[in-house]
Amino acid sequence: DGGITQSPKYLFRKEGQNVTLSCEQNLNHDAMYWYRQDPGQGLRLIYYSQIVNDFQKGDIAEGYSVSREKKESFPLTVTSAQKNPTAFYLCATSWARTDSDTQYFGPGTRLTVL
Amino acid sequence: RKEVEQDPGPFNVPEGATVAFNCTYSNSASQSFFWYRQDCRKEPKLLMSVYSSGNEDGRFTAQLNRASQYISLLIRDSKLSDSATYLCVVKYNTNAGKSTFGDGTTLTVKP
Numbered sequence: 605d606g607g608i609t610q611s612p613k614y615l616f617r618k619e620g621q622n623v624t625l626s627c628e629q630n631l632n633h634d635a636m637y638w639y640r641q642d643p644g645q646g647l648r649l650i651y652y653s654q655i656v657n658d659f660q661k662g663d664i665a666e667g668y669s670v671s672r673e674k675k676e677s678f679p680l681t682v683t684s685a686q687k688n689p690t691a692f693y694l695c696a697t698s699w700a701r702t703d704s705d706t707q708y709f710g711p712g713t714r715l716t717v718l
Numbered sequence: 719r720k721e722v723e724q725d726p727g728p729f730n731v732p733e734g735a736t737v738a739f740n741c742t743y744s745n746s747a748s749q750s751f752f753w754y755r756q757d758c759r760k761e762p763k764l765l766m767s768v769y770s771s772g773n774e775d776g777r778f779t780a781q782l783n784r785a786s787q788y789i790s791l792l793i794r795d796s797k798l799s800d801s802a803t804y805l806c807v808v809k810y811n812t813n814a815g816k817s818t819f820g821d822g823t824t825l826t827v828k829p
Contacts, residue, residue: 639819646722646805646819647762662816694761705750705809707817709761 608710610695615715625680625713627695634700636678641692653678654700690717719744722808724820732828735796739823741806742788750809751782753791755802762805796827
């Protein structure tokens with residue numbers, strides 16, 4: 605079954621804990637992205653990666669970290685430095701070409717800090 | 719001012735109505751434009767890309783006005799299943815890989 609998978613679907617974390625969200629794709633897309641969505645708001649870019657072993661900060665990278673060791677995987681770690689981590693986290697992928705750059709989204713992970 | 723701004727919602731329309739959403743963007747160098755649909759508590763899904771010449775897909779028509787820096791989405795003959803939040807997305811290829819999302823416009827189609 606092709607597509608983008610994110611796990612877990614729901615995640616609860618205690619304050620002060622780091623937590624890692626998984627994003628895996630088998631679409632062979634070059635680029636991967638992490639967004640955060642708060643209620644009633646649009647998506648804000650956390651990090652993105654256009655190629656393996658390289659990634660760039662988005663608009664709200666503080667308190668987050670990523671790695672891109674494999675083309676298929678782009679895990680996001682929410683660290684204890686992120687002051688308000690409760691949100692809906694969405695992973696997306698696309699081709700890294702300007703003529704074919706539509707982004708496709710995984711089902712998301714809802715993170716709640718208790 | 720936000721880089722991408724959408725009509726404030728919500729839009730509440732009866733079945734069969736025609737409804738239009740606008741989205742303005744501030745960067746004149748913008749290159750790619752999209753409309754996504756997002757159902758409650760779900761991920762966004764691509765509805766349409768928006769081309770300079772305008773494009774149509776069934777009941778949905780998207781248009782781009784570069785001079786005035788806005789894109790629009792027209793939905794004809796609204797169905798109950800069209801109820802969702804519609805997100806406008808603008809990509810500036812000078813910042814390769816980065817897209818900016820509007821906050822979305824919520825549409826509710828009522829019987």
